[in-house]
Amino acid sequence: MSNQDLELYHQMTGGNKQALEAIYDKYERLLYSFVIKLSGDQTLAEEVMQEVFIKLWTNKATYDETKGKFSSWIVTITRYTAIDIIRKNKNQAIALEEETDLPEQVGDSTEDLVEWKEQGEKVRRAVKELSEEQKQMVDLFYFKGLSQREISETCNLPLGTIKGRLRLALKHLKSHLSKGKGGVHDA
Protein backbone atom coordinates (compact mmCIF):
# COMPACT_ATOMS: atom_id res chain seq x y z
CA MET A 1 0.00 0.00 0.00
CA SER A 2 2.59 2.54 1.02
CA ASN A 3 4.75 1.51 -1.89
CA GLN A 4 2.17 2.97 -4.16
CA ASP A 5 2.06 6.12 -2.03
CA LEU A 6 5.79 6.41 -2.14
CA GLU A 7 5.87 6.02 -5.88
CA LEU A 8 3.20 8.66 -6.31
CA TYR A 9 5.01 10.92 -3.91
CA HIS A 10 8.23 10.67 -5.88
CA GLN A 11 6.45 11.31 -9.13
CA MET A 12 4.81 14.32 -7.56
CA THR A 13 8.08 15.81 -6.38
CA GLY A 14 9.20 15.45 -9.97
CA GLY A 15 6.39 17.81 -10.92
CA ASN A 16 3.85 15.26 -12.04
CA LYS A 17 0.43 16.77 -11.57
CA GLN A 18 -1.40 13.50 -12.11
CA ALA A 19 0.53 12.02 -9.22
CA LEU A 20 -0.53 14.81 -6.92
CA GLU A 21 -4.06 14.37 -8.11
CA ALA A 22 -3.89 10.66 -7.35
CA ILE A 23 -2.66 11.40 -3.85
CA TYR A 24 -5.42 13.92 -3.49
CA ASP A 25 -8.06 11.46 -4.64
CA LYS A 26 -6.83 8.85 -2.28
CA TYR A 27 -6.70 11.00 0.83
CA GLU A 28 -9.30 13.67 0.18
CA ARG A 29 -12.04 12.06 2.18
CA LEU A 30 -9.97 10.99 5.14
CA LEU A 31 -8.22 14.31 5.48
CA TYR A 32 -11.36 16.31 4.97
CA SER A 33 -13.25 14.26 7.54
CA PHE A 34 -10.33 14.60 9.90
CA VAL A 35 -10.21 18.38 9.54
CA ILE A 36 -13.96 18.57 10.05
CA LYS A 37 -13.43 16.67 13.27
CA LEU A 38 -10.66 19.09 14.24
CA SER A 39 -12.38 22.30 13.26
CA GLY A 40 -16.06 21.59 12.83
CA ASP A 41 -16.08 24.12 10.05
CA GLN A 42 -16.51 23.39 6.36
CA THR A 43 -15.03 26.57 5.01
CA LEU A 44 -12.01 26.27 7.19
CA ALA A 45 -11.64 22.62 6.28
CA GLU A 46 -11.37 23.46 2.62
CA GLU A 47 -8.80 26.12 3.37
CA VAL A 48 -6.77 23.57 5.28
CA MET A 49 -6.98 21.06 2.43
CA GLN A 50 -5.67 23.67 0.06
CA GLU A 51 -2.83 24.61 2.35
CA VAL A 52 -1.83 20.99 2.88
CA PHE A 53 -1.63 20.24 -0.80
CA ILE A 54 0.22 23.45 -1.50
CA LYS A 55 2.79 22.34 1.07
CA LEU A 56 3.08 19.01 -0.67
CA TRP A 57 3.28 20.43 -4.14
CA THR A 58 5.79 23.12 -3.32
CA ASN A 59 7.93 20.72 -1.27
CA LYS A 60 7.56 22.84 1.82
CA ALA A 61 6.76 19.66 3.63
CA THR A 62 8.92 16.73 2.70
CA TYR A 63 8.21 13.11 3.30
CA ASP A 64 10.94 10.71 4.31
CA GLU A 65 9.90 7.10 4.00
CA THR A 66 12.44 5.92 6.56
CA LYS A 67 10.54 7.76 9.26
CA GLY A 68 7.13 6.20 8.87
CA LYS A 69 4.12 5.62 6.70
CA PHE A 70 3.06 8.17 4.17
CA SER A 71 -0.46 8.16 5.54
CA SER A 72 0.78 9.04 9.04
CA TRP A 73 2.87 11.79 7.60
CA ILE A 74 0.15 13.41 5.56
CA VAL A 75 -2.22 13.17 8.53
CA THR A 76 0.38 14.89 10.70
CA ILE A 77 0.92 17.68 8.21
CA THR A 78 -2.82 18.09 7.98
CA ARG A 79 -3.20 18.24 11.73
CA TYR A 80 -0.58 20.95 12.14
CA THR A 81 -1.94 22.94 9.27
CA ALA A 82 -5.44 22.72 10.70
CA ILE A 83 -4.40 23.64 14.23
CA ASP A 84 -2.46 26.55 12.87
CA ILE A 85 -5.32 27.90 10.81
CA ILE A 86 -7.85 27.29 13.57
CA ARG A 87 -5.67 29.22 15.96
CA LYS A 88 -5.29 32.12 13.57
CA ASN A 89 -9.03 32.20 13.13
CA LYS A 90 -9.57 32.09 16.83
CA ASN A 91 -7.35 35.11 17.21
CA GLN A 92 -9.68 36.91 14.91
CA ALA A 93 -12.23 36.78 17.69
CA ILE A 94 -14.05 33.68 16.74
CA ALA A 95 -15.40 31.99 19.81
CA LEU A 96 -13.59 28.86 20.81
CA GLU A 97 -16.65 26.71 21.06
CA GLU A 98 -18.27 28.02 17.97
CA GLU A 99 -18.77 25.18 15.60
CA THR A 100 -20.12 26.67 12.47
CA ASP A 101 -21.82 24.98 9.60
CA LEU A 102 -20.96 21.48 10.55
CA PRO A 103 -21.79 19.40 7.54
CA GLU A 104 -24.39 16.76 7.86
CA GLN A 105 -23.01 13.34 8.12
CA VAL A 106 -24.45 11.77 5.09
CA GLY A 107 -25.94 8.33 5.47
CA ASP A 108 -23.99 6.64 2.75
CA SER A 109 -20.67 7.96 3.97
CA THR A 110 -18.07 5.29 4.21
CA GLU A 111 -14.41 5.17 4.86
CA ASP A 112 -12.84 4.84 1.46
CA LEU A 113 -9.37 3.84 2.61
CA VAL A 114 -8.67 0.30 3.68
CA GLU A 115 -6.68 1.51 6.63
CA TRP A 116 -9.43 3.85 7.70
CA LYS A 117 -12.07 1.20 7.30
CA GLU A 118 -10.04 -1.25 9.35
CA GLN A 119 -8.99 1.17 12.03
CA GLY A 120 -11.94 3.55 12.23
CA GLU A 121 -14.33 1.41 14.18
CA LYS A 122 -11.55 0.06 16.37
CA VAL A 123 -10.29 3.48 17.32
CA ARG A 124 -13.76 4.77 18.03
CA ARG A 125 -14.44 1.77 20.19
CA ALA A 126 -11.15 2.18 22.02
CA VAL A 127 -11.93 5.84 22.71
CA LYS A 128 -15.25 4.80 24.22
CA GLU A 129 -13.38 2.64 26.69
CA LEU A 130 -11.70 5.69 28.19
CA SER A 131 -13.05 7.53 31.19
CA GLU A 132 -14.75 10.83 30.49
CA GLU A 133 -11.76 12.75 31.76
CA GLN A 134 -9.39 10.78 29.58
CA LYS A 135 -11.59 11.23 26.56
CA GLN A 136 -11.66 14.94 27.15
CA MET A 137 -7.90 15.12 27.53
CA VAL A 138 -7.27 13.25 24.31
CA ASP A 139 -9.75 15.48 22.55
CA LEU A 140 -8.29 18.72 23.85
CA PHE A 141 -4.74 17.64 23.22
CA TYR A 142 -4.94 15.87 19.90
CA PHE A 143 -8.05 17.14 18.18
CA LYS A 144 -8.07 20.67 19.55
CA GLY A 145 -4.31 21.10 19.76
CA LEU A 146 -4.51 23.07 22.99
CA SER A 147 -1.57 24.01 25.14
CA GLN A 148 -0.83 22.30 28.41
CA ARG A 149 -2.14 25.31 30.30
CA GLU A 150 -5.36 25.45 28.32
CA ILE A 151 -5.94 21.77 28.94
CA SER A 152 -5.34 22.20 32.65
CA GLU A 153 -7.75 25.12 32.80
CA THR A 154 -10.42 23.39 30.78
CA CYS A 155 -10.22 20.20 32.80
CA ASN A 156 -9.67 21.96 36.05
CA LEU A 157 -6.55 19.95 36.81
CA PRO A 158 -3.18 21.08 38.09
CA LEU A 159 -0.82 22.05 35.29
CA GLY A 160 1.88 19.72 36.53
CA THR A 161 -0.32 16.66 36.23
CA ILE A 162 -1.40 17.15 32.64
CA LYS A 163 1.46 15.44 30.91
CA GLY A 164 1.29 12.36 33.09
CA ARG A 165 -2.47 12.04 32.78
CA LEU A 166 -2.39 12.53 29.08
CA ARG A 167 0.26 9.88 28.56
CA LEU A 168 -1.74 7.51 30.65
CA ALA A 169 -4.88 8.19 28.66
CA LEU A 170 -3.08 7.65 25.38
CA LYS A 171 -1.51 4.44 26.62
CA HIS A 172 -4.90 3.12 27.62
CA LEU A 173 -6.19 3.99 24.26
CA LYS A 174 -3.35 2.21 22.55
CA SER A 175 -3.73 -0.87 24.64
CA HIS A 176 -7.43 -1.05 23.87
CA LEU A 177 -6.54 -0.66 20.27
CA SER A 178 -3.95 -3.39 20.16
CA LYS A 179 -6.22 -5.73 22.05
CA GLY A 180 -8.58 -4.68 19.51
CA LYS A 181 -10.71 -6.89 17.45
CA GLY A 182 -13.55 -8.03 19.63
CA GLY A 183 -15.13 -6.41 22.66
CA VAL A 184 -12.66 -5.21 25.21
CA HIS A 185 -13.59 -5.30 28.82
CA ASP A 186 -10.86 -4.62 31.26
CA ALA A 187 -9.43 -1.18 31.71
Add this chain to the structure above:
Amino acid sequence: MMRNECEKVIDYYNNQLTESEQNEFENHLESCDECREELAELRALTEDLAFASEPVNPPEGMKDRVLGAVFAEESNDTSEEESDHSDDHHDSSVVAFEPKKDKDVSEPEQSSQKNKKPWLLRGLAAALILSIAGNLYAVMNEQESATQEPVEQPEPDKEPTISTDEITTKVQLQGETDAQATASLIQQEDGNLLTLQAEALEQLEGEEVYQVWLMEGKKPYRAGTFVANEDGEGAVAYAMEQLPEGTNWDAVAISREPDATSQTPQGKVILQAEL
Protein backbone atom coordinates in the same frame (compact mmCIF):
# COMPACT_ATOMS: atom_id res chain seq x y z
CA MET B 1 13.08 29.49 33.40
CA MET B 2 9.70 29.18 34.89
CA ARG B 3 9.34 25.71 33.68
CA ASN B 4 11.66 22.92 33.23
CA GLU B 5 12.30 22.19 29.57
CA CYS B 6 10.91 18.69 30.03
CA GLU B 7 7.55 20.23 30.82
CA LYS B 8 7.31 21.64 27.34
CA VAL B 9 6.89 18.41 25.45
CA ILE B 10 3.15 18.81 25.00
CA ASP B 11 3.34 22.41 23.98
CA TYR B 12 6.13 21.61 21.60
CA TYR B 13 4.12 18.80 20.11
CA ASN B 14 1.14 21.07 19.65
CA ASN B 15 3.21 23.86 18.23
CA GLN B 16 2.38 26.19 21.09
CA LEU B 17 5.84 27.52 21.80
CA THR B 18 7.21 30.81 20.64
CA GLU B 19 10.04 30.61 18.19
CA SER B 20 12.71 31.16 20.80
CA GLU B 21 11.14 28.68 23.19
CA GLN B 22 11.02 26.23 20.35
CA ASN B 23 14.69 26.68 19.59
CA GLU B 24 15.55 26.27 23.23
CA PHE B 25 13.52 23.14 23.47
CA GLU B 26 15.14 21.70 20.39
CA ASN B 27 18.52 22.28 21.91
CA HIS B 28 17.29 20.58 25.01
CA LEU B 29 15.98 17.65 22.97
CA GLU B 30 19.44 16.84 21.75
CA SER B 31 20.60 16.12 25.25
CA CYS B 32 17.43 14.74 26.81
CA ASP B 33 16.64 11.15 25.92
CA GLU B 34 13.53 11.21 28.00
CA CYS B 35 11.93 14.04 26.06
CA ARG B 36 12.84 12.46 22.78
CA GLU B 37 11.20 9.27 23.90
CA GLU B 38 8.14 11.09 25.09
CA LEU B 39 7.79 12.82 21.81
CA ALA B 40 8.18 9.58 19.92
CA GLU B 41 5.62 8.04 22.22
CA LEU B 42 3.10 10.82 21.69
CA ARG B 43 3.54 10.33 18.00
CA ALA B 44 3.11 6.59 18.18
CA LEU B 45 0.17 6.76 20.54
CA THR B 46 -1.74 9.21 18.39
CA GLU B 47 -0.93 7.81 15.00
CA ASP B 48 -4.28 6.09 14.50
CA LEU B 49 -6.44 8.76 16.03
CA ALA B 50 -7.26 10.45 12.75
CA PHE B 51 -9.06 7.28 11.75
CA ALA B 52 -11.57 7.98 14.48
CA SER B 53 -12.98 10.67 12.18
CA GLU B 54 -16.48 9.94 10.98
CA PRO B 55 -16.54 9.97 7.21
CA VAL B 56 -17.88 13.21 5.80
CA ASN B 57 -18.56 13.89 2.15
CA PRO B 58 -16.41 16.72 0.86
CA PRO B 59 -18.40 19.57 -0.69
CA GLU B 60 -19.01 19.55 -4.38
CA GLY B 61 -16.21 20.90 -6.50
CA MET B 62 -13.70 21.01 -3.68
CA LYS B 63 -11.17 19.01 -5.63
CA ASP B 64 -11.19 21.43 -8.53
CA ARG B 65 -10.91 24.40 -6.24
CA VAL B 66 -8.12 22.94 -4.16
CA LEU B 67 -6.04 21.59 -7.00
CA GLY B 68 -6.69 24.73 -9.01
CA ALA B 69 -5.19 26.78 -6.21
CA VAL B 70 -2.33 24.35 -5.76
CA PHE B 71 -1.27 24.32 -9.38
CA ALA B 72 -1.66 28.07 -9.60
CA GLU B 73 0.94 28.20 -6.87
CA GLU B 74 3.47 26.30 -8.96
CA SER B 75 6.70 25.47 -7.31
CA ASN B 76 8.99 28.28 -8.18
CA ASP B 77 9.08 29.43 -4.60
CA THR B 78 11.74 26.99 -3.52
CA SER B 79 13.78 29.95 -2.39
CA GLU B 80 11.67 30.09 0.71
CA GLU B 81 13.66 28.33 3.33
CA GLU B 82 11.88 25.87 5.47
CA SER B 83 13.31 27.27 8.64
CA ASP B 84 11.71 30.62 7.97
CA HIS B 85 8.46 29.04 8.62
CA SER B 86 8.02 28.05 12.19
CA ASP B 87 5.23 25.55 11.76
CA ASP B 88 6.83 23.78 8.88
CA HIS B 89 9.95 23.61 10.85
CA HIS B 90 7.90 22.16 13.54
CA ASP B 91 6.27 19.62 11.29
CA SER B 92 9.60 18.26 10.38
CA SER B 93 11.11 18.27 13.81
CA VAL B 94 8.23 16.68 15.60
CA VAL B 95 7.78 14.06 13.02
CA ALA B 96 11.49 13.99 12.58
CA PHE B 97 11.44 14.11 8.86
CA GLU B 98 14.19 15.60 6.86
CA PRO B 99 14.16 19.25 6.09
CA LYS B 100 13.05 20.27 2.73
CA LYS B 101 15.20 19.39 -0.18
CA ASP B 102 15.96 22.17 -2.48
CA LYS B 103 14.45 20.84 -5.55
CA ASP B 104 12.97 22.72 -8.37
CA VAL B 105 9.97 20.85 -9.56
CA SER B 106 8.35 23.53 -11.62
CA GLU B 107 6.82 22.67 -14.88
CA PRO B 108 7.63 24.99 -17.68
CA GLU B 109 4.08 25.82 -18.60
CA GLN B 110 2.11 28.04 -16.36
CA SER B 111 -1.57 27.41 -16.14
CA SER B 112 -2.66 30.51 -17.88
CA GLN B 113 -6.40 30.31 -18.03
CA LYS B 114 -6.79 32.96 -15.41
CA ASN B 115 -4.43 35.30 -17.15
CA LYS B 116 -6.34 35.45 -20.35
CA LYS B 117 -6.88 39.09 -20.93
CA PRO B 118 -10.47 40.19 -20.74
CA TRP B 119 -10.23 42.12 -23.92
CA LEU B 120 -9.39 38.95 -25.77
CA LEU B 121 -12.67 37.50 -24.69
CA ARG B 122 -14.45 40.67 -25.57
CA GLY B 123 -12.79 40.57 -28.95
CA LEU B 124 -14.24 37.16 -29.38
CA ALA B 125 -17.66 38.38 -28.42
CA ALA B 126 -17.27 41.25 -30.81
CA ALA B 127 -16.38 38.85 -33.57
CA LEU B 128 -19.52 36.91 -32.91
CA ILE B 129 -21.59 40.03 -32.91
CA LEU B 130 -19.91 41.01 -36.10
CA SER B 131 -21.45 38.14 -37.95
CA ILE B 132 -24.86 39.02 -36.65
CA ALA B 133 -24.35 42.69 -37.24
CA GLY B 134 -23.23 41.95 -40.75
CA ASN B 135 -26.74 40.99 -41.65
CA LEU B 136 -28.14 44.02 -39.97
CA TYR B 137 -25.68 46.11 -41.82
CA ALA B 138 -26.88 44.80 -45.15
CA VAL B 139 -30.40 45.82 -44.25
CA MET B 140 -29.23 49.23 -43.16
CA ASN B 141 -27.43 49.77 -46.42
CA GLU B 142 -30.57 49.18 -48.37
CA GLN B 143 -32.29 51.76 -46.28
CA GLU B 144 -29.48 54.21 -46.67
CA SER B 145 -29.52 54.03 -50.39
CA ALA B 146 -33.26 54.44 -50.29
CA THR B 147 -32.87 57.74 -48.54
CA GLN B 148 -30.90 59.09 -51.47
CA GLU B 149 -28.44 60.87 -49.35
CA PRO B 150 -25.30 58.97 -50.00
CA VAL B 151 -22.81 60.42 -47.61
CA GLU B 152 -20.23 57.93 -48.67
CA GLN B 153 -21.50 54.95 -50.54
CA PRO B 154 -19.96 51.71 -49.33
CA GLU B 155 -18.44 49.40 -51.84
CA PRO B 156 -20.81 46.56 -52.34
CA ASP B 157 -19.84 42.93 -52.01
CA LYS B 158 -16.42 43.39 -50.71
CA GLU B 159 -14.47 40.19 -50.54
CA PRO B 160 -13.93 39.04 -47.03
CA THR B 161 -10.28 39.16 -46.14
CA ILE B 162 -8.39 37.39 -43.44
CA SER B 163 -6.79 39.87 -41.15
CA THR B 164 -5.40 40.15 -37.69
CA ASP B 165 -7.44 42.69 -35.86
CA GLU B 166 -6.25 44.96 -33.17
CA ILE B 167 -8.14 47.28 -30.89
CA THR B 168 -6.73 50.75 -31.15
CA THR B 169 -9.18 52.57 -28.94
CA LYS B 170 -11.70 51.39 -26.48
CA VAL B 171 -14.07 53.54 -24.47
CA GLN B 172 -16.98 53.22 -22.10
CA LEU B 173 -19.91 55.39 -22.99
CA GLN B 174 -21.65 57.25 -20.20
CA GLY B 175 -25.09 58.69 -19.94
CA GLU B 176 -27.87 59.64 -17.58
CA THR B 177 -29.77 56.38 -17.79
CA ASP B 178 -28.70 52.95 -16.62
CA ALA B 179 -27.65 52.11 -20.14
CA GLN B 180 -24.02 51.28 -20.70
CA ALA B 181 -21.98 50.70 -23.78
CA THR B 182 -18.47 49.90 -24.82
CA ALA B 183 -17.12 51.01 -28.14
CA SER B 184 -13.93 49.78 -29.74
CA LEU B 185 -12.10 50.92 -32.80
CA ILE B 186 -10.56 47.91 -34.36
CA GLN B 187 -7.81 48.17 -36.85
CA GLN B 188 -8.05 45.68 -39.64
CA GLU B 189 -5.77 45.24 -42.58
CA ASP B 190 -8.23 46.80 -44.93
CA GLY B 191 -9.68 49.50 -42.77
CA ASN B 192 -11.05 50.24 -39.38
CA LEU B 193 -14.08 48.86 -37.73
CA LEU B 194 -16.18 50.37 -35.02
CA THR B 195 -17.83 47.88 -32.73
CA LEU B 196 -20.16 48.82 -29.99
CA GLN B 197 -22.04 46.81 -27.45
CA ALA B 198 -24.72 48.27 -25.26
CA GLU B 199 -26.84 46.95 -22.46
CA ALA B 200 -29.55 48.05 -20.08
CA LEU B 201 -31.12 49.98 -22.93
CA GLU B 202 -34.67 51.21 -22.77
CA GLN B 203 -37.10 49.46 -25.06
CA LEU B 204 -37.83 51.24 -28.30
CA GLU B 205 -41.23 52.02 -29.65
CA GLY B 206 -42.57 51.84 -33.19
CA GLU B 207 -39.84 52.59 -35.70
CA GLU B 208 -37.42 53.99 -33.23
CA VAL B 209 -33.80 52.92 -33.42
CA TYR B 210 -30.59 53.59 -31.61
CA GLN B 211 -28.12 55.41 -33.81
CA VAL B 212 -24.40 55.44 -33.29
CA TRP B 213 -22.54 58.60 -34.24
CA LEU B 214 -18.90 59.35 -34.64
CA MET B 215 -18.18 62.99 -34.06
CA GLU B 216 -15.58 65.11 -35.70
CA GLY B 217 -15.76 68.21 -33.60
CA LYS B 218 -19.46 68.96 -33.66
CA LYS B 219 -20.08 67.19 -36.91
CA PRO B 220 -21.86 63.87 -36.54
CA TYR B 221 -21.39 60.94 -38.88
CA ARG B 222 -23.70 57.98 -38.89
CA ALA B 223 -21.81 54.96 -37.67
CA GLY B 224 -24.30 52.17 -37.35
CA THR B 225 -27.87 51.70 -36.30
CA PHE B 226 -29.28 49.11 -33.97
CA VAL B 227 -32.26 48.12 -31.93
CA ALA B 228 -32.42 46.72 -28.41
CA ASN B 229 -33.43 43.15 -27.90
CA GLU B 230 -35.80 42.01 -25.18
CA ASP B 231 -33.02 42.12 -22.67
CA GLY B 232 -32.12 45.67 -23.54
CA GLU B 233 -28.95 44.69 -25.36
CA GLY B 234 -27.79 45.95 -28.68
CA ALA B 235 -24.64 46.06 -30.75
CA VAL B 236 -23.22 47.28 -34.01
CA ALA B 237 -20.19 46.61 -36.07
CA TYR B 238 -19.55 49.39 -38.50
CA ALA B 239 -16.99 49.40 -41.26
CA MET B 240 -15.39 52.81 -41.04
CA GLU B 241 -14.29 52.84 -44.64
CA GLN B 242 -17.66 54.38 -45.31
CA LEU B 243 -16.52 57.48 -43.50
CA PRO B 244 -14.13 60.17 -44.71
CA GLU B 245 -10.61 58.84 -44.45
CA GLY B 246 -8.09 60.28 -42.04
CA THR B 247 -10.65 61.92 -39.86
CA ASN B 248 -9.70 62.50 -36.26
CA TRP B 249 -12.65 61.28 -34.35
CA ASP B 250 -13.38 63.16 -31.18
CA ALA B 251 -16.29 61.29 -29.74
CA VAL B 252 -18.74 58.47 -30.11
CA ALA B 253 -22.36 58.82 -29.13
CA ILE B 254 -25.62 56.96 -29.23
CA SER B 255 -28.94 58.67 -29.69
CA ARG B 256 -32.48 57.43 -29.76
CA GLU B 257 -33.94 58.29 -33.13
CA PRO B 258 -37.53 58.27 -34.37
CA ASP B 259 -36.48 56.03 -37.24
CA ALA B 260 -33.40 54.74 -39.02
CA THR B 261 -33.04 57.63 -41.42
CA SER B 262 -31.80 60.49 -39.30
CA GLN B 263 -28.76 62.11 -40.84
CA THR B 264 -28.11 64.15 -37.76
CA PRO B 265 -29.26 63.38 -34.24
CA GLN B 266 -32.96 64.19 -33.97
CA GLY B 267 -33.55 62.51 -30.68
CA LYS B 268 -31.84 62.56 -27.38
CA VAL B 269 -28.20 61.47 -27.02
CA ILE B 270 -28.30 58.77 -24.35
CA LEU B 271 -24.66 57.74 -24.17
CA GLN B 272 -21.39 59.24 -25.23
CA ALA B 273 -17.67 59.14 -24.74
CA GLU B 274 -14.66 60.98 -25.98
CA LEU B 275 -12.25 59.10 -28.14
